[in-house]
Amino acid sequence: MKVLNLLLHANGSLAVYLMIGALLFAIGFFGFLRHRTLVGMLVSGELILAGASLNFMAFSHFRAADPVTGQAFTLFIMGIAAAEAAIVLSIMIAVYRNYHSIETRDLKELEG
Amino acid sequence: MTIDLTPATLYPLAAALIFAGVVAVTLGGAVIAAASRRLVYSVSGLALSFMGLAGLYFFLNSPFLALMQILIYIGAVCVTIMFALMLANPNDEPSPLSRTVLIGLASFLVSGLLAVGLCLVIVKSQWMPKAVPVNAGTVQDLGRALLMRYGFAFELISVVLLLAILGALVVARSGRRIQS
Numbered sequence: 001m002k003v004l005n006l007l008l009h010a011n012g013s014l015a016v017y018l019m020i021g022a023l024l025f026a027i028g029f030f031g032f033l034r035h036r037t038l039v040g041m042l043v044s045g046e047l048i049l050a051g052a053s054l055n056f057m058a059f060s061h062f063r064a065a066d067p068v069t070g071q072a073f074t075l076f077i078m079g080i081a082a083a084e085a086a087i088v089l090s091i092m093i094a095v096y097r098n099y100h101s102i103e104t105r106d107l108k109e110l111e112g
Numbered sequence: 113m114t115i116d117l118t119p120a121t122l123y124p125l126a127a128a129l130i131f132a133g134v135v136a137v138t139l140g141g142a143v144i145a146a147a148s149r150r151l152v153y154s155v156s157g158l159a160l161s162f163m164g165l166a167g168l169y170f171f172l173n174s175p176f177l178a179l180m181q182i183l184i185y186i187g188a189v190c191v192t193i194m195f196a197l198m199l200a201n202p203n204d205e206p207s208p209l210s211r212t213v214l215i216g217l218a219s220f221l222v223s224g225l226l227a228v229g230l231c232l233v234i235v236k237s238q239w240m241p242k243a244v245p246v247n248a249g250t251v252q253d254l255g256r257a258l259l260m261r262y263g264f265a266f267e268l269i270s271v272v273l274l275l276a277i278l279g280a281l282v283v284a285r286s287g288r289r290i291q292s
Contacts, residue, residue: 007128007132008124008125008128009124009128010128010131010132011127011128011131011171014239015234015235017168017172018234019230019231019234020135020138020139020168022227022230022231022234023139023142023227023231024138024139024142024161024165025226025227025230026223026224026226026227026230027139027142027143027145027146027223027227028142028146029219029222029223029226030146030147030219030220030222030223031145031146031147031154033215033218033219033222033223034146034147034215034216034219034220035146035154037151039151039154039155039193039196039197039200040151040154042193043145043146043151043154043155043158043193044145044146046158046185046189047142047145047146047158047161050142050161050162050165050185054165054168057168057169057172057174057177058172060249061172061173061174061249062242063239063240063242063243064243064245065243065244065245065246066245066246066247066249066257067173067174067245067247067248067249067253068247068249068253068254068257069257071174071176071177071249071254072254072257072258072262074169074177075177075180075258076262076265076269078180078181078184078185079269079272079273080269080272081185081189082184082188082189082273082276083272083273083275083276084276085189085192085193086192086276086277086280087276087279087280087283089192089193089196089280090279090280090281090283090284091283092196092200093196093199093200093284094283094284094286096199096200102200
């Protein structure tokens with residue numbers, strides 16, 4: 001009965017959201033280590049950012065005096081993530097033109 | 113035990129069910145994104161995970177952020193990644209090496225330890241008591257804060273986005289000139 005009650009009110013507890021954020025971060029970390037292409041690493045990086053913004057949102061909703069703070073911060077994270085994605089994708093296309101591959105294994109020649 | 117179907121009991125039950133579904137979508141999409149061998153599935157899993165995250169933002173009493181999440185992440189970032197993927201047209205994941213299984217196992221171990229450690233920290237720590245909120249966190253409050261208290265950061269983000277677009281154009285264009 002206690003477990004059932006806990007599950008019923010899971011959407012109102014800070015720890016649940018923090019755990020989801022931590023799991024998102026860990027899954028993103030796993031993908032970052034496992035993927036061997038630039039796109040896969042970019043996707044995993046986005047997952048890590050998503051975990052961080054969920055943490056900010058949870059803390060600002062459950063603990064902060066001003067609930068707007070976390071929302072504004074998450075909006076800024078979205079802006080930074082969009083800029084980052086644009087840069088990474090353009091680098092990826094430039095790399096693909098030169099190497100005809102986006103596998104990290106093949107990108108080991110430097111020219112200077 | 114009988115469940116009487118009054119709104120007082122029905123609404124929390126429905127909310128808990130929807131919450132469980134949203135959490136499952138978020139984590140399942142993330143697992144697909146991280147563990148899939150094909151990059152197209154990976155990006156689709158990312159979009160699914162962001163959809164669930166938008167639902168979580170809705171539960172955190174900020175529907176504006178939920179809509180922004182769908183608009184920016186699914187509508188812009190995921191579509192752009194998909195476009196670049198089709199432009200570069202890579203052969204999904206590289207041919208399996210002998211070390212691949214070992215690397216996968218090691219990264220699973222490391223990230224599993226990370227997850228367990230973080231969850232232990234979350235469960236064991238004592239958070240500060242809830243402060244008295246100074247506003248309700250509505251869209252009006254958010255807009256007022258963005259244009260007054262966070263005005264400088266807001267403008268800086270605009271400059272960063274502009275520079276990122278210009279930089280992306282320059283980087284993608286210079287590669288073309290070298291090749292032709």
